[in-house]
Amino acid sequence: MTRLPGADRRADIVRRAKTVGLGTVAELAAVYQVATSTIRRDLAELTRAGELARTYGGAIPILTSNEASMKQRLGEAFEAKRAIARRAAADIQPGETVLLDAGSTVSALAHELRTSEGVTVVTTSLDAMVILAEAPQVHVECLGGTLRHLSQGLVGPLTEIALERMTFDRVFLGGDGISAFDGICEADLRQTRIKEVMAAQSAKTYVLAHAAKLGHRPFHAWAPLPTGWTLITDTTATPESLAPFHNQGVDVQVAPALP
Missing domain, CATH: 3.40.50.1360 (Rossmann fold)
Structure with missing residues:
Protein backbone atom coordinates (compact mmCIF):
# COMPACT_ATOMS: atom_id res chain seq x y z
CA MET A 1 0.00 0.00 0.00
CA THR A 2 1.22 3.53 -0.86
CA ARG A 3 1.92 5.58 2.27
CA LEU A 4 -1.06 7.80 3.06
CA PRO A 5 -1.19 11.24 4.68
CA GLY A 6 -2.22 11.09 8.34
CA ALA A 7 -5.88 12.07 7.88
CA ASP A 8 -6.32 9.63 4.99
CA ARG A 9 -4.61 6.87 6.95
CA ARG A 10 -6.89 7.38 9.94
CA ALA A 11 -9.98 7.37 7.71
CA ASP A 12 -8.77 4.13 6.13
CA ILE A 13 -8.17 2.60 9.58
CA VAL A 14 -11.82 3.29 10.47
CA ARG A 15 -12.96 1.81 7.13
CA ARG A 16 -10.80 -1.25 7.73
CA ALA A 17 -12.17 -1.71 11.26
CA LYS A 18 -15.74 -1.74 9.94
CA THR A 19 -15.08 -4.16 7.08
CA VAL A 20 -12.27 -6.68 7.53
CA GLY A 21 -11.39 -5.83 11.15
CA LEU A 22 -8.12 -4.63 12.65
CA GLY A 23 -5.14 -6.72 13.61
CA THR A 24 -2.45 -5.73 16.09
CA VAL A 25 -0.63 -2.41 16.17
CA ALA A 26 2.39 -4.10 14.59
CA GLU A 27 0.27 -5.51 11.75
CA LEU A 28 -1.29 -2.10 11.08
CA ALA A 29 2.15 -0.48 11.05
CA ALA A 30 3.22 -2.97 8.38
CA VAL A 31 0.07 -2.36 6.31
CA TYR A 32 0.48 1.44 6.34
CA GLN A 33 4.30 1.41 6.27
CA VAL A 34 4.69 3.59 9.36
CA ALA A 35 6.12 3.18 12.85
CA THR A 36 4.11 1.46 15.56
CA SER A 37 4.22 4.69 17.56
CA THR A 38 2.44 6.43 14.65
CA ILE A 39 -0.33 3.80 14.65
CA ARG A 40 -0.73 4.15 18.43
CA ARG A 41 -1.17 7.92 18.03
CA ASP A 42 -3.70 7.32 15.22
CA LEU A 43 -5.70 4.93 17.39
CA ALA A 44 -5.59 7.30 20.35
CA GLU A 45 -6.86 10.16 18.19
CA LEU A 46 -9.64 8.03 16.69
CA THR A 47 -10.62 6.88 20.18
CA ARG A 48 -10.83 10.49 21.42
CA ALA A 49 -12.98 11.29 18.38
CA GLY A 50 -15.35 8.46 19.27
CA GLU A 51 -14.72 6.49 16.07
CA LEU A 52 -12.93 3.51 17.62
CA ALA A 53 -12.83 1.71 20.94
CA ARG A 54 -9.39 0.51 22.04
CA THR A 55 -8.80 -3.16 22.79
CA TYR A 56 -5.71 -5.06 23.85
CA GLY A 57 -3.24 -4.63 21.00
CA GLY A 58 -5.62 -2.83 18.64
CA ALA A 59 -9.11 -1.38 18.32
CA ILE A 60 -12.66 -2.11 17.21
CA PRO A 61 -15.16 0.18 15.48
CA ILE A 62 -17.88 1.93 17.45
CA LEU A 63 -21.05 1.11 15.55
CA THR A 64 -24.48 2.67 15.93
CA SER A 65 -25.90 -0.86 15.71
CA ASN A 66 -23.63 -3.84 16.37
CA GLU A 67 -25.92 -6.44 14.84
CA ALA A 68 -28.52 -6.16 12.11
CA SER A 69 -31.97 -7.53 12.83
Whole structure:
Protein backbone atom coordinates (compact mmCIF):
# COMPACT_ATOMS: atom_id res chain seq x y z
CA MET A 1 0.00 0.00 0.00
CA THR A 2 1.22 3.53 -0.86
CA ARG A 3 1.92 5.58 2.27
CA LEU A 4 -1.06 7.80 3.06
CA PRO A 5 -1.19 11.24 4.68
CA GLY A 6 -2.22 11.09 8.34
CA ALA A 7 -5.88 12.07 7.88
CA ASP A 8 -6.32 9.63 4.99
CA ARG A 9 -4.61 6.87 6.95
CA ARG A 10 -6.89 7.38 9.94
CA ALA A 11 -9.98 7.37 7.71
CA ASP A 12 -8.77 4.13 6.13
CA ILE A 13 -8.17 2.60 9.58
CA VAL A 14 -11.82 3.29 10.47
CA ARG A 15 -12.96 1.81 7.13
CA ARG A 16 -10.80 -1.25 7.73
CA ALA A 17 -12.17 -1.71 11.26
CA LYS A 18 -15.74 -1.74 9.94
CA THR A 19 -15.08 -4.16 7.08
CA VAL A 20 -12.27 -6.68 7.53
CA GLY A 21 -11.39 -5.83 11.15
CA LEU A 22 -8.12 -4.63 12.65
CA GLY A 23 -5.14 -6.72 13.61
CA THR A 24 -2.45 -5.73 16.09
CA VAL A 25 -0.63 -2.41 16.17
CA ALA A 26 2.39 -4.10 14.59
CA GLU A 27 0.27 -5.51 11.75
CA LEU A 28 -1.29 -2.10 11.08
CA ALA A 29 2.15 -0.48 11.05
CA ALA A 30 3.22 -2.97 8.38
CA VAL A 31 0.07 -2.36 6.31
CA TYR A 32 0.48 1.44 6.34
CA GLN A 33 4.30 1.41 6.27
CA VAL A 34 4.69 3.59 9.36
CA ALA A 35 6.12 3.18 12.85
CA THR A 36 4.11 1.46 15.56
CA SER A 37 4.22 4.69 17.56
CA THR A 38 2.44 6.43 14.65
CA ILE A 39 -0.33 3.80 14.65
CA ARG A 40 -0.73 4.15 18.43
CA ARG A 41 -1.17 7.92 18.03
CA ASP A 42 -3.70 7.32 15.22
CA LEU A 43 -5.70 4.93 17.39
CA ALA A 44 -5.59 7.30 20.35
CA GLU A 45 -6.86 10.16 18.19
CA LEU A 46 -9.64 8.03 16.69
CA THR A 47 -10.62 6.88 20.18
CA ARG A 48 -10.83 10.49 21.42
CA ALA A 49 -12.98 11.29 18.38
CA GLY A 50 -15.35 8.46 19.27
CA GLU A 51 -14.72 6.49 16.07
CA LEU A 52 -12.93 3.51 17.62
CA ALA A 53 -12.83 1.71 20.94
CA ARG A 54 -9.39 0.51 22.04
CA THR A 55 -8.80 -3.16 22.79
CA TYR A 56 -5.71 -5.06 23.85
CA GLY A 57 -3.24 -4.63 21.00
CA GLY A 58 -5.62 -2.83 18.64
CA ALA A 59 -9.11 -1.38 18.32
CA ILE A 60 -12.66 -2.11 17.21
CA PRO A 61 -15.16 0.18 15.48
CA ILE A 62 -17.88 1.93 17.45
CA LEU A 63 -21.05 1.11 15.55
CA THR A 64 -24.48 2.67 15.93
CA SER A 65 -25.90 -0.86 15.71
CA ASN A 66 -23.63 -3.84 16.37
CA GLU A 67 -25.92 -6.44 14.84
CA ALA A 68 -28.52 -6.16 12.11
CA SER A 69 -31.97 -7.53 12.83
CA MET A 70 -33.42 -10.43 10.86
CA LYS A 71 -35.79 -8.00 9.16
CA GLN A 72 -32.89 -5.84 7.99
CA ARG A 73 -30.93 -8.84 6.74
CA LEU A 74 -33.77 -10.21 4.66
CA GLY A 75 -33.45 -7.19 2.36
CA GLU A 76 -29.68 -7.44 1.90
CA ALA A 77 -28.15 -9.17 -1.17
CA PHE A 78 -31.55 -10.70 -1.90
CA GLU A 79 -30.75 -12.18 -5.32
CA ALA A 80 -27.39 -13.54 -4.16
CA LYS A 81 -29.04 -15.29 -1.21
CA ARG A 82 -31.70 -16.83 -3.47
CA ALA A 83 -29.00 -18.16 -5.80
CA ILE A 84 -26.99 -19.60 -2.89
CA ALA A 85 -30.13 -21.22 -1.45
CA ARG A 86 -31.04 -22.81 -4.77
CA ARG A 87 -27.54 -24.27 -5.13
CA ALA A 88 -27.65 -25.63 -1.57
CA ALA A 89 -31.09 -27.20 -2.07
CA ALA A 90 -29.78 -29.14 -5.09
CA ASP A 91 -27.53 -31.21 -2.78
CA ILE A 92 -30.36 -32.39 -0.51
CA GLN A 93 -31.65 -35.86 -1.35
CA PRO A 94 -35.02 -37.51 -0.55
CA GLY A 95 -34.90 -39.35 2.76
CA GLU A 96 -32.28 -37.06 4.29
CA THR A 97 -32.54 -35.24 7.60
CA VAL A 98 -31.09 -31.74 7.34
CA LEU A 99 -30.45 -29.11 9.99
CA LEU A 100 -31.13 -25.43 9.28
CA ASP A 101 -29.50 -22.64 11.25
CA ALA A 102 -31.12 -19.27 11.88
CA GLY A 103 -30.28 -16.50 9.37
CA SER A 104 -31.60 -14.88 6.24
CA THR A 105 -29.69 -16.99 3.69
CA VAL A 106 -30.67 -20.21 5.43
CA SER A 107 -34.27 -18.94 5.49
CA ALA A 108 -34.00 -18.61 1.71
CA LEU A 109 -33.02 -22.29 1.66
CA ALA A 110 -36.12 -23.14 3.71
CA HIS A 111 -38.14 -21.37 1.03
CA GLU A 112 -36.53 -23.56 -1.64
CA LEU A 113 -37.41 -26.69 0.34
CA ARG A 114 -41.16 -26.02 0.41
CA THR A 115 -41.70 -28.34 -2.57
CA SER A 116 -39.33 -31.09 -1.39
CA GLU A 117 -40.58 -34.63 -0.86
CA GLY A 118 -39.34 -37.07 1.76
CA VAL A 119 -37.07 -34.60 3.56
CA THR A 120 -36.96 -34.01 7.31
CA VAL A 121 -35.95 -30.50 8.36
CA VAL A 122 -34.76 -29.75 11.89
CA THR A 123 -34.28 -26.08 12.70
CA THR A 124 -33.54 -23.42 15.30
CA SER A 125 -34.97 -20.71 13.04
CA LEU A 126 -38.39 -19.19 13.68
CA ASP A 127 -38.44 -17.90 10.12
CA ALA A 128 -37.78 -21.37 8.68
CA MET A 129 -40.54 -22.81 10.86
CA VAL A 130 -43.05 -20.29 9.53
CA ILE A 131 -41.97 -20.88 5.91
CA LEU A 132 -42.22 -24.65 6.18
CA ALA A 133 -45.49 -24.57 8.13
CA GLU A 134 -47.13 -24.19 4.71
CA ALA A 135 -45.37 -27.29 3.33
CA PRO A 136 -47.20 -30.30 4.86
CA GLN A 137 -45.13 -32.83 2.89
CA VAL A 138 -41.94 -31.66 4.68
CA HIS A 139 -41.49 -33.18 8.13
CA VAL A 140 -40.32 -30.43 10.49
CA GLU A 141 -38.74 -30.83 13.94
CA CYS A 142 -38.49 -27.59 15.96
CA LEU A 143 -35.72 -27.29 18.54
CA GLY A 144 -36.49 -25.51 21.80
CA GLY A 145 -34.36 -22.98 23.64
CA THR A 146 -33.97 -19.29 24.34
CA LEU A 147 -35.09 -16.89 21.60
CA ARG A 148 -32.60 -14.30 20.35
CA HIS A 149 -34.95 -11.64 19.07
CA LEU A 150 -32.46 -10.04 16.64
CA SER A 151 -31.62 -13.28 14.83
CA GLN A 152 -35.02 -14.93 15.34
CA GLY A 153 -33.13 -18.07 16.34
CA LEU A 154 -33.07 -20.38 19.36
CA VAL A 155 -29.94 -20.79 21.49
CA GLY A 156 -28.88 -22.03 24.92
CA PRO A 157 -28.63 -25.28 26.87
CA LEU A 158 -32.08 -26.58 25.93
CA THR A 159 -31.18 -26.26 22.24
CA GLU A 160 -27.82 -27.96 22.80
CA ILE A 161 -29.41 -30.88 24.67
CA ALA A 162 -31.88 -31.46 21.83
CA LEU A 163 -29.14 -31.29 19.20
CA GLU A 164 -26.93 -33.77 21.04
CA ARG A 165 -29.69 -36.39 20.82
CA MET A 166 -29.86 -36.28 17.02
CA THR A 167 -27.60 -36.68 13.99
CA PHE A 168 -28.01 -35.07 10.59
CA ASP A 169 -27.01 -35.74 7.00
CA ARG A 170 -26.27 -32.08 6.33
CA VAL A 171 -26.23 -28.83 8.30
CA PHE A 172 -26.58 -25.41 6.67
CA LEU A 173 -25.10 -22.56 8.67
CA GLY A 174 -25.09 -18.79 8.26
CA GLY A 175 -22.91 -16.15 9.90
CA ASP A 176 -22.14 -12.47 10.29
CA GLY A 177 -18.67 -13.11 8.88
CA ILE A 178 -16.75 -16.10 7.51
CA SER A 179 -13.02 -16.73 7.86
CA ALA A 180 -11.09 -19.52 6.17
CA PHE A 181 -8.96 -19.80 9.32
CA ASP A 182 -11.26 -19.05 12.28
CA GLY A 183 -14.68 -20.21 11.05
CA ILE A 184 -17.96 -18.35 11.59
CA CYS A 185 -18.03 -14.94 13.26
CA GLU A 186 -21.08 -13.94 15.34
CA ALA A 187 -22.17 -11.28 17.81
CA ASP A 188 -22.97 -13.71 20.61
CA LEU A 189 -21.06 -16.65 22.11
CA ARG A 190 -24.33 -18.57 22.49
CA GLN A 191 -24.73 -18.45 18.72
CA THR A 192 -21.23 -19.72 18.03
CA ARG A 193 -21.65 -22.54 20.57
CA ILE A 194 -24.88 -23.70 18.89
CA LYS A 195 -23.22 -23.66 15.46
CA GLU A 196 -20.31 -25.70 16.78
CA VAL A 197 -22.69 -28.34 18.19
CA MET A 198 -24.67 -28.34 14.92
CA ALA A 199 -21.55 -29.05 12.89
CA ALA A 200 -20.42 -31.77 15.30
CA GLN A 201 -23.72 -33.65 14.89
CA SER A 202 -23.76 -33.50 11.07
CA ALA A 203 -22.11 -35.70 8.47
CA LYS A 204 -21.56 -32.70 6.18
CA THR A 205 -21.30 -29.01 7.04
CA TYR A 206 -22.23 -26.16 4.69
CA VAL A 207 -21.83 -22.43 5.24
CA LEU A 208 -24.08 -20.21 3.12
CA ALA A 209 -22.56 -16.74 2.75
CA HIS A 210 -22.78 -14.03 0.11
CA ALA A 211 -19.53 -12.43 -1.01
CA ALA A 212 -19.59 -9.44 1.37
CA LYS A 213 -19.24 -11.80 4.36
CA LEU A 214 -16.06 -13.52 3.19
CA GLY A 215 -13.13 -12.49 5.37
CA HIS A 216 -15.45 -10.19 7.34
CA ARG A 217 -14.73 -10.01 11.11
CA PRO A 218 -17.36 -7.71 12.70
CA PHE A 219 -17.40 -9.37 16.14
CA HIS A 220 -15.19 -11.43 18.46
CA ALA A 221 -17.13 -14.69 18.93
CA TRP A 222 -16.15 -17.59 16.67
CA ALA A 223 -17.38 -21.08 15.79
CA PRO A 224 -14.66 -23.38 14.40
CA LEU A 225 -15.61 -25.56 11.46
CA PRO A 226 -14.75 -29.22 10.77
CA THR A 227 -12.22 -30.21 8.13
CA GLY A 228 -13.71 -30.48 4.66
CA TRP A 229 -16.63 -28.10 5.14
CA THR A 230 -18.37 -26.55 2.13
CA LEU A 231 -18.74 -22.84 1.39
CA ILE A 232 -21.51 -21.79 -1.00
CA THR A 233 -21.26 -18.17 -2.09
CA ASP A 234 -22.33 -16.02 -5.06
CA THR A 235 -20.77 -14.88 -8.32
CA THR A 236 -19.63 -11.49 -6.95
CA ALA A 237 -16.98 -13.24 -4.80
CA THR A 238 -13.52 -12.36 -6.11
CA PRO A 239 -10.66 -14.82 -6.66
CA GLU A 240 -8.75 -12.94 -3.95
CA SER A 241 -11.53 -13.42 -1.38
CA LEU A 242 -11.89 -17.12 -2.25
CA ALA A 243 -8.18 -17.96 -2.31
CA PRO A 244 -7.80 -18.40 1.51
CA PHE A 245 -10.69 -20.89 1.51
CA HIS A 246 -9.20 -22.90 -1.37
CA ASN A 247 -5.83 -22.87 0.41
CA GLN A 248 -7.40 -24.27 3.59
CA GLY A 249 -9.01 -27.18 1.75
CA VAL A 250 -12.57 -25.82 1.90
CA ASP A 251 -14.95 -27.11 -0.78
CA VAL A 252 -15.84 -23.80 -2.44
CA GLN A 253 -18.97 -23.67 -4.59
CA VAL A 254 -20.07 -20.53 -6.44
CA ALA A 255 -23.80 -20.49 -7.05
CA PRO A 256 -24.80 -19.52 -10.61
CA ALA A 257 -26.71 -16.26 -10.85
CA LEU A 258 -30.45 -16.70 -11.19
CA PRO A 259 -31.89 -16.18 -14.70
